[in-house]
Amino acid sequence: MEEPEYTFIDEKNLKLLLFGGKGGVGKTTCAAATALHIAMKYPNRKVLIFSTDPAHSLSDSFDYKIGDEITQMKGLDNLYALEINAEKLHEEFKVQHLIELAVIGKKATYFNAKQLPNLFGMSYSSSFSFMALMKIVELIKANEYNLVILDTAPTGHTLELLQLPEVLRSQLEAMERSGDMV
Secondary structure, eight states: OOOOSOOGGGOTTOOEEEEOOSTTSSHHHHHHHHHHHHHHHOTTSOEEEEEOOSSOOHHHHHTSOOTTSOEEOTTOTTEEEEEOOHHHHHHHHHHHHHHHHHHHHHHHSOOOTTTHHHHTOOOHHHHHHHHHHHHHHHHHHHTOOSEEEEEOOOHHHHHHHHHHHHHHHHHHHHHHHHHHHO
């Protein structure tokens, strides 16, 4: 079988490639193989493969310890990997943005000082999706990588992740309206 001369992964302007699906269908395997293929075929492209799956297996796929810091992969100068730690990112986010979050919470409704720290508690699933989305946006905006390949969590988590921008927009609009009434 002859390899096609040009496919969508050859597109130089491609910034994000997402592998999604049910658990156990080979998302990580396909994402890892694609990252390797692109990194080897295009040595001048800087590629990051990034796992949002709470049950990370990129380290297993590459037989190389990755973890929650961007790691350059052995043998390829242009391939990097990351398995996010959503709990750690969530705690860092709360510390960095506590004042802004408190101002939003105060404007939107009536809370006392004792209630504000608990106001921004999210379910594990929502927190994971929110932190994954924030990290994806941060990585793409930094423009340090030519391509970010996303090895997603199983379908339910990924759908939540993809719906999150609209959910957040709706919540912020409701908070703004509520704040206008105060």
